[in-house]
Amino acid sequence: MKEKKNIVFIAQSLDGYIADKNGGLEWLEAIPNPENKDHGYAELMSEVDAMIMGRKTFETVLGFSIEWPYKIPVFVLSNSLKEIPVALEGKIQLLNGSPKEIVAKIHEQNHNCLYIDGGNTIQRFLVAELIDELRITTLPVLLGGGFSLFGSLIEPIDFDHIKTEVFLDQMVQSHYRRRK
Amino acid sequence: MKEKKNIVFIAQSLDGYIADKNGGLEWLEAIPNPENKDHGYAELMSEVDAMIMGRKTFETVLGFSIEWPYKIPVFVLSNSLKEIPVALEGKIQLLNGSPKEIVAKIHEQNHNCLYIDGGNTIQRFLVAELIDELRITTLPVLLGGGFSLFGSLIEPIDFDHIKTEVFLDQMVQSHYRRRK
Numbered sequence: 001m002k003e004k005k006n007i008v009f010i011a012q013s014l015d016g017y018i019a020d021k022n023g024g025l026e027w028l029e030a031i032p033n034p035e036n037k038d039h040g041y042a043e044l045m046s047e048v049d050a051m052i053m054g055r056k057t058f059e060t061v062l063g064f065s066i067e068w069p070y071k072i073p074v075f076v077l078s079n080s081l082k083e084i085p086v087a088l089e090g091k092i093q094l095l096n097g098s099p100k101e102i103v104a105k106i107h108e109q110n111h112n113c114l115y116i117d118g119g120n121t122i123q124r125f126l127v128a129e130l131i132d133e134l135r136i137t138t139l140p141v142l143l144g145g146g147f148s149l150f151g152s153l154i155e156p157i158d159f160d161h162i163k164t165e166v167f168l169d170q171m172v173q174s175h176y177r178r179r180k
Numbered sequence: 181m182k183e184k185k186n187i188v189f190i191a192q193s194l195d196g197y198i199a200d201k202n203g204g205l206e207w208l209e210a211i212p213n214p215e216n217k218d219h220g221y222a223e224l225m226s227e228v229d230a231m232i233m234g235r236k237t238f239e240t241v242l243g244f245s246i247e248w249p250y251k252i253p254v255f256v257l258s259n260s261l262k263e264i265p266v267a268l269e270g271k272i273q274l275l276n277g278s279p280k281e282i283v284a285k286i287h288e289q290n291h292n293c294l295y296i297d298g299g300n301t302i303q304r305f306l307v308a309e310l311i312d313e314l315r316i317t318t319l320p321v322l323l324g325g326g327f328s329l330f331g332s333l334i335e336p337i338d339f340d341h342i343k344t345e346v347f348l349d350q351m352v353q354s355h356y357r358r359r360k
Binding site: 141151157158159 | 210306331
């Protein structure tokens with residue numbers, strides 16, 4: 001059985017935004033990637049058992065008008081959604097509650113290594129001390145405003161740097177583990 | 181004569197703060213540095229002709245109760261300061277005006293490659309499109325609040341990644357050049 005671990009894998013601007021002032025994500029596509037390299041995503045997917053995302057991220061993914069992109073079980077956090085699209089039955093489950101309750105429910109289903117996605121969800125899980133690893137890819141643009149990856153905390157949280165790689169000469173990806 | 185260039189060299193937390201909620205800088209000293217490595221500071225000092233800092237940064241440096249640490253001419257930006265400490269005569273000059281005016285005055289003194297320091301000053305110079313290079317060292321801590329390195333911008337600013345190095349296994353330093 002895998003170690004219980006919650007991982008954030010996300011891209012930010014140099015000034016720490018994950019979406020621009022209009023909620024847009026086009027800036028993520030600004031760096032030419034002719035060979036369609038994946039920058040650690042396949043590695044992440046080979047490690048995690050399931051994914052947690054907030055409602056807004058869920059709706060963003062649905063808005064892409066692509067086939068549902070996740071092969072692992074996805075848990076969508078929402079207090080308002082009551083049913084899931086028929087096409088996604090068996091692929092997603094709705095959950096609500098505190099981050100601790102949510103993680104406990106998912107562990108009960110024997111999913112231990114979890115990919116945590118979505119700005120609000122990441123911030124809630126950080127506050128609850130439930131993020132074990134950060135894998136952050138920084139793109140070389142100052143957006144000057146938008147939705148921040150990180151929010152306020154009562155107390156600082158220390159991490160240890162694990163590794164840093166540069167992709168496509170432009171994107172700096174650093175992995176950090178929470179110090180315990 | 182050196183190329184006219186303005187460089188930022190600064191450390192931030194993982195969440196983009198250059199000072200903690202109390203204005204403190206102690207978190208910068210959290211990583212053991214037994215050999216007192218300098219992480220690019222000597223390299224920077226060999227490149228720059230002069231330094232620009234805001235009044236708050238100036239007062240912070242004075243508050244360290246150490247000998248004045250800069251061997252290059254320092255221009256302190258202030259609308260309120262009228263005189264400089266006697267001990268610093270010949271070492272610093274007071275300036276005010278717009279970032280463009282300030283840089284022009286310093287170029288007139290044949291200082292071309294400038295180190296720009298201090299949160300407010302960096303933000304003003306970025307807005308004025310007067311920052312050519314960013315050299316940012318990220319420490320592995322989420323402070324959860326404080327003084328942000330970057331502020332609001334009307335338009336995004338694109339940079340190119342030049343290089344990234346990891347110091348003491350923990351600090352990730354990336355150099356960026358503004359795309360023109």
